[in-house]
Structure formats: C-alpha cells, structure tokens
Amino acid sequence: MTLATPPAGEPRRWRGSPRSTGAFDRSRRRLFLPFVVPALVLYLAFVIGPTLAALWISFHRWDGISEMRWNGLGNYSALFGDPTFLTALVNTLIILVVAGAAIFAISFVLTMIVREMRGRSFIRSVLFFPHIVSAIVLSIVWGFIFEHNGTVNTILSKMFGAEPIPWLNSDNLFSMILIGTVWISTGLYVTIILAAVDRIPRYFYEDALLAGANAYQRLRFVTLPLSWDVISVAAIFWTISSLKIFEFIYAFGGTTNDLPPPAVWNSALFVYGESFGGRSPSYLFGYASASAILMLVLFTVLIVVLRRLLRRDSIEF
Amino acid sequence: MNFENPGAQAGVLQPRSDPAVVREGHDRPPSGGKSPLVSKAGADPLRALGRVLVWAFVTFNLLVFAFLILSSFKTTTDIFSAPWGIPSSLHLANWENAWNESGFARATLNTAGLALGASVCTLAVSAPAAYVLSRIRTRSAGPLSVFFALGLGIPAQVTVIPLFEMMSRVDLVNSLLGLFIIYTATHVPFTVFLLTGFMRTLPREIEEAAAIDGASPFRSFWQVMLPLARSGLITVLILNIISMWNETLLGIVFLQAVDKYTVSLALLNFLSSMQFSGADYGGLFAGVCILVLPMLALYLWLWRRIIEGITLGAGK
Structure with missing residues (x-):
C-alpha cells in the first residue's frame, strides 16, 4: 500500500529475458504519458488546483460576488478568536482521538472474539454494513432511537419506570454523536483488522500456546507485531476519514431546516456553516477557506507524526 | 495469442502446499477455518461475555435495519405507539407518497x-x-x-x-x-x-x-x-x-x-x-x-x- 510503503523502484525483472520483452518494455514506455495524463489532468483540475485556490482565497475577504480583498493572515488570526471555530476544532480533535481510541480498542477486542466464533463471516458483514449506508440515514435512526419519546427512553420507562433521559439535549448531543460515530465505524475497522489477523499463520499461535502464553501475551507478542503494518495504515485511514465526517452531524439539524447547533460542529460543518449552509448563508468564503486550510495543515502534521510514531520494521512472514 | 507457456504458468498456478498448517502429532487437521484454540478458550468466562457482546452488537444492527423497513410500512401513529410491532396492515401509502x-x-x-x-x-x-x-x-x-x-x-x-x-x-x-x-x-x-x-x-x-x-x-x-x-x-x-x-x-x-x-x-x-x-x-x-x-x-x-x-x- 502506498501510504504505508512508498513504492520503491523494484529491480527490473526483464533482464535476461528474450529481446522481444525488452522491445515490448520500450514501446510500453510510450504509453506512459497518454495513459497517465487524463487522470492527472482531472486530478490537478478538480482536487489539487482547488486546494491551492482555497489557500489563495484564505488570504482574502470574499463573499463570492464582490471583488476579493487581500486580508493577509487576518482570517487566520480571526479564527483563533472565534469561539465557534475553536469549538469546531476541539470537536474535530475529540472525534479523532476519543472516538478513534474507542473504535480501535473495540475493534481489537471484537476481532479477537469474532475470529474464533462460528458464523464469523456473517457477523463481520453485519457489523460492516453501516459503513455502506448513508450517514444521513444512520443519523436519523440514531436521533430516532434516542429521542425524548424514542426507543431507548420507551424501553427504560417500561422496564424500570425511569424518567425519560434527555439524550439529545445540548449537553449530551455531542457525546451521542461520538458514540454514533463509533457505532458506524467499528465494523469497518473490525473488517480491516480481521483480514490482517487472518494472514498470520496459525503455527505462531500454536507455538505461543505450547510455550504457555496466555491470551494477552498472544495478543502482545504475536498478533500485534504481525499485523502492525495494517494497523498503522488503518490508523492513518481513520485520521483522514475523521476529518471528512459531515453528514452524520449535519443531519442532526433534523426538521429545523437549519444546521445543528454550533456546539456540535466539526471542521466540515464549520466550513459549510460559514459559506453555503444555514437558513441565511453567510458566504464568508475567505474565512471558511482559512479554517479548511488550517485543518488540512494540522491533519497533515498529525499524519506525519503518526506515521513516525507507528513506524516499525515490518516483519516478513 | 498463445498463453500456454508452461514456464509462465508454473509460477502462477503451481499448487502450494503449506506444511505449517498441519504438524504431525500436535494438531488436529484444520476443520473449516475453525482454530484449534477454540476448545481451549471456550471455557473462559471473559470470552463468553465477549461473545454475548458481539451478538448484542450484531442484533442491534439487524434490529435497526428491520426497524427501518418495518417503519416504512406504518402510519406515524403506529411508529410511535408500537415502534417494534409488525405493521397492522401494509401501509403502502408511505411509499407512494x-x-x-x-x-x-x-x-x-x-x-x-x-x-x-x-x-x-x-x-x-x-x-x-x-x-x-x-x-x-x-x-x-x-x-x-x-x-x-x-x-x-x-x-x-x-x-x-x-x-x-x-x-x-x-x-x-x-x-x-x-x-x-x-x-x-x-x-x-x-x-x-x-x-x-x-x-x-x-x-x-x-x-x-x-x-x-x-x-x-x-x-x-x-x-x-x-x-x-x-x-x-x-x-x-x-x-x-x-x-x-x-x-x-x-x-x-x-x-x-x-x-x-x-x-x-x-x-x-x-x-x-x-x-x-x-x-x-x-x-x-x-x-x-x-x-x-x-x-x-x-x-x-x-x-x-x-x-x-x-x-x-x-x-x-
């Protein structure tokens, strides 16, 4: 995988093969440009170009209609005085760290249990399923379950006569969003880790068992080191996808025809809320772009640090 | 084109035996992907608890999707009065609307x-x-x-x-x-x-x-x-x-x-x-x-x- 191991130039294997493959290889090189250019052009025009444009816009005051006015680093310094942005920043990091830690811990435990269970492929596909369902749907369901007169409160009051708990009031809403995020993401990471663990030859476990290793020691000295490559890639994958979370939070605006309360915004909602979103959009394109760029830079740094922290010599087996 | 080049295929399709999977005297032959560790670990109460949790998670997901589909055939009053009930009649009007x-x-x-x-x-x-x-x-x-x-x-x-x-x-x-x-x-x-x-x-x-x-x-x-x-x-x-x-x-x-x-x-x-x-x-x-x-x-x-x-x- 490219993120894990940048493709090194493999040694040429054609050496010593008949001359015809050498000629084949040479004429294949002529395909390089025509084959790569269309993809590259689309990528440059619709991903890289707009990213650089966002950087440029972030130095300006701009509402999309009137002239752009140079603002230097003004947008960036304003961001740090904006409680809404600081909340969004903290929320994004909480999703990354807290939900991430929960997802990986739960996924690891589940993987260890599921791999030895009967019906594991059924279990895996049911756990994985939320990943392919629209996050809007999951958000609606999540809201419905925890509503004032929703499923959970109904069950609690029938079983224990409990008063309805305000799960979704402003104090609890973000925690419920976090738990919901863990719910929808866990199956994906169970699947990824399970695939990695399945590649470990069984005799390692048998040797460990013969040597008297307990479950924790088997995890610590066999499973973790031998699936480390995949786990570190999965951690980076989570970092990237946590920044992209949008729909699950957005749909908590629900029937109000508006965005959810700013207290639960993350970076993506902040950008949308300061540009196109809400009942009366604010079209602060420069300001919104500055926040997007700031988060992109922050997450790039985080990924670089994470890769360094997670780097181990890969073990061939 | 003729792909029946035995040399090329040997590298691709050569059946590989994995001697490590079954070792004489130590292991039962692998049975349908079930690990030989299962029987040993099965008695562990922690593991039993884990299985209960996994099944609870699976059941939760299945219930959620059953709920989605059932609710689409119910009237709004039905959804709130008996959220987990079977719809009293197939209320197809939802879908039509x-x-x-x-x-x-x-x-x-x-x-x-x-x-x-x-x-x-x-x-x-x-x-x-x-x-x-x-x-x-x-x-x-x-x-x-x-x-x-x-x-x-x-x-x-x-x-x-x-x-x-x-x-x-x-x-x-x-x-x-x-x-x-x-x-x-x-x-x-x-x-x-x-x-x-x-x-x-x-x-x-x-x-x-x-x-x-x-x-x-x-x-x-x-x-x-x-x-x-x-x-x-x-x-x-x-x-x-x-x-x-x-x-x-x-x-x-x-x-x-x-x-x-x-x-x-x-x-x-x-x-x-x-x-x-x-x-x-x-x-x-x-x-x-x-x-x-x-x-x-x-x-x-x-x-x-x-x-x-x-x-x-x-x-x-």
Missing part, C-alpha cells in the same frame, strides 16, 4: 445516473493510469503514485468553495452534468491508488508471455491486464458507486433545484419539510429505505468483493 409526491422517483433516477455514469468514467480514466504506474518503471512513476495518493487526504470541504466558483463560471452549478464531472474527477485519486496497488500484485509472467508472442503494449493492456484485473476493477467500481450514491456535501452545495436533487438531498428536504407539513415519519422511513435498499441489495449481492476491496486498500 415518497415516490410520487416527495420527488424520490426523480431523485432516484438522478442519483442512479450520476453514480453509475461517473463511476464508470472514473474507472475508464483511472485504469490506464494505474496500469502504467504499476508496470512501467520510469523515474516519475513512483512520485506520481504518491502524488495521486495525496489526494485521498484532501477532504471535500477544502475544495468545495473553489469548485463552486469554478463551476459557476462555466455555468455548471445547479446542473447534474457539473456534479457528474466533479464526482468523476474527485474519485480519481482513490481509484488510481487502489488499482495501482492491485495491479502490482498481479503476475507479470502472463504479460511477458504476451510480449513474446508479439502483442503490442496496448493490446497487452486491453486483452491481458484488464481481464486479469477484473476483480479489482469491479470492486473499485462498486466502492465508487456506493460513495457517490451516498455523497451529500457536494450535492447540497451544487444542486438547488428540487428536480435535480439526489436521493440524500430529497431525504434531507423531506426531513426539513416535516417542520411545516407535520411529522410524517412513515413517509420519512420510506424515503430512508429508498436511499438504503439499493445499497443493501448491492451489498447482499457483492459483499465479498466490497469487503475485499476495503481490506485491499489497507492491506498489501
């Missing part, structure tokens, strides 16, 4: 066209690039692969404002064609990334054989590599269809007219219209099902490929 009056028919058509068309275009553009990046070793192939992979880390909220400006200059805002182009282009990095990784794992010998037999590189790509990579191509196609079908952020920014809405926008629109037209949860869940069921069908049909594709991205 959602389909005909709330614009889900149009939205389904729009989304299906977008997702299918754009994912095929993405594939058509990305497969050749992945082929040369994985097979031709020029100085730029490695850095270019990394450059494409960088695109995976750029979230839509960074690019959405410049994209909006760009597309409004060429009058492609509030246009399905505009969104089609954007979907195609923004899925290129992921597709190139996944396919480059996949094609690297494919054996070179068959292509070598084709070369010896005098096939041109283009023909070798078209007639050898693409069929070889078929499973990877289908997998990434499906993953892109799912991602485009569920996409929302670019959709709400770029589409304003109701007749251009995608299914997720129609659902959000329905949700916010409940503020004025009253709570029609039955209709809401019918809309939810219209968004979920096509993906559920795709998943039931191709779950093995989908899961393989996801793990392919993270594995080697």
